[in-house]
Amino acid sequence: MKININAKKVNFSYDSKTLALKDITLNVKAKRIGIVGQNGSGKTTFLSLLMGFLKPDKGSIKVNGLIPHKDREKILSTFAPAFEKSRLPYGMKVRELIQLVGELTGDPSNVEELAKDLGLLSFKDKKVYALSSGQSQLLWIFNALSDRKRIPVLDEPFVHLDIHAYKRVARVLRDHFESYILTSHIPEDVELLTDSVIVLEEGEVQWYGKLPQSDSTYEVFIPSKARVKLPNVLADFGNVIVCKCPRDLLESLMKEGLIIGYKRAGVRLLYAKIRD
Numbered sequence: 049m050k051i052n053i054n055a056k057k058v059n060f061s062y063d064s065k066t067l068a069l070k071d072i073t074l075n076v077k078a079k080r081i082g083i084v085g086q087n088g089s090g091k092t093t094f095l096s097l098l099m100g101f102l103k104p105d106k107g108s109i110k111v112n113g114l115i116p117h118k119d120r121e122k123i124l125s126t127f128a129p130a131f132e133k134s135r136l137p138y139g140m141k142v143r144e145l146i147q148l149v150g151e152l153t154g155d156p157s158n159v160e161e162l163a164k165d166l167g168l169l170s171f172k173d174k175k176v177y178a179l180s181s182g183q184s185q186l187l188w189i190f191n192a193l194s195d196r197k198r199i200p201v202l203d204e205p206f207v208h209l210d211i212h213a214y215k216r217v218a219r220v221l222r223d224h225f226e227s228y229i230l231t232s233h234i235p236e237d238v239e240l241l242t243d244s245v246i247v248l249e250e251g252e253v254q255w256y257g258k259l260p261q262s263d264s265t266y267e268v269f270i271p272s273k274a275r276v277k278l279p280n281v282l283a284d285f286g287n288v289i290v291c292k293c294p295r296d297l298l299e300s301l302m303k304e305g306l307i308i309g310y311k312r313a314g315v316r317l318l319y320a321k322i323r324d
């Protein structure tokens with residue numbers, strides 16, 4: 049199912065000093081939507097508006113034709129939001145929660161399978177309050193993914209996860225969910241898992257749509273101590289440089305061991321455009 053986000057001149061501020069979202073206008077229709085942007089760019093705020101937890105100060109917003117803050121019940125029966133600060137039943141053991149979620153969804157075998165796929169069973173005898181940050185994060189992701197009838201909406205789902213947990217969550221999303229919305233500031237998360245992207249910068253929409261496919265612009269991965277001069281640098285992210293250059297040059301630099309690798313520019317190119 050496609051998700052349709054339609055926003056017109058949406059403004060939102062938490063207080064008189066900060067305008068968290070400024071004149072957000074966009075129309076996105078896609079199955080897997082990524083919202084990216086630097087810290088404080090407004091990703092969580094925008095997601096909260098999409099789920100009807102917040103109401104725009106000005107402008108209008110529609111998600112699948114629904115006005116989120118007015119149609120919250122319908123929004124929450126269509127979408128399963130999970131934010132980092134989501135409340136969890138702290139006194140319960142993880143295995144009790146898995147069982148309860150199984151009963152509530154009416155599909156205990158699917159829920160048990162999901163818990164296994166996400167790696168929850170390795171800490172099933174712990175109480176929720178005793179979980180590490182990564183374990184808690186897996187649990188709130190599990191909550192959002194447990195009801196297959198709803199579309200997961202995940203705010204920064206990978207922040208505390210180690211590489212193994214990351215792989216498990218990414219695999220579950222890719223293999224079992226046709227549609228979802230997620231926010232992240234990690235370009236690779238978004239490129240791997242989404243097909244349409246919204247880029248926010250200081251509360252404004254900088255770009256939205258399908259990721260551009262540039263033939264001559266690359267993200268070049270540099271070994272930590274290497275000094276390599278690349279032509280037409282658009283942005284320097286330390287160990288990743290975005291540049292417009294011939295592929296032959298990158299091939300020869302790789303043979304010399306001066307660069308680790310390269311790929312066609314994706315989200316970092318959009319970030320580079322923001323910095324220009």
Ligand SMILES: Nc1ncnc2c1ncn2[C@@H]1O[C@H](COP(=O)(O)OP(=O)(O)OP(=O)(O)O)[C@@H](O)[C@H]1O
Nearest residue numbers: 062063066068085086087088089090091092093094
């Ligand atoms: N509860 C709040 N009260 C006041 N200001 C807030 C509140 N929550 C967020 N803000 C401000 O609103 C702006 C957008 O914050 P938001 O959390 O939406 O950004 P974000 O892109 O999700 O950031 P991050 O990547 O760091 O999670 C920031 O300037 C932030 O300081």
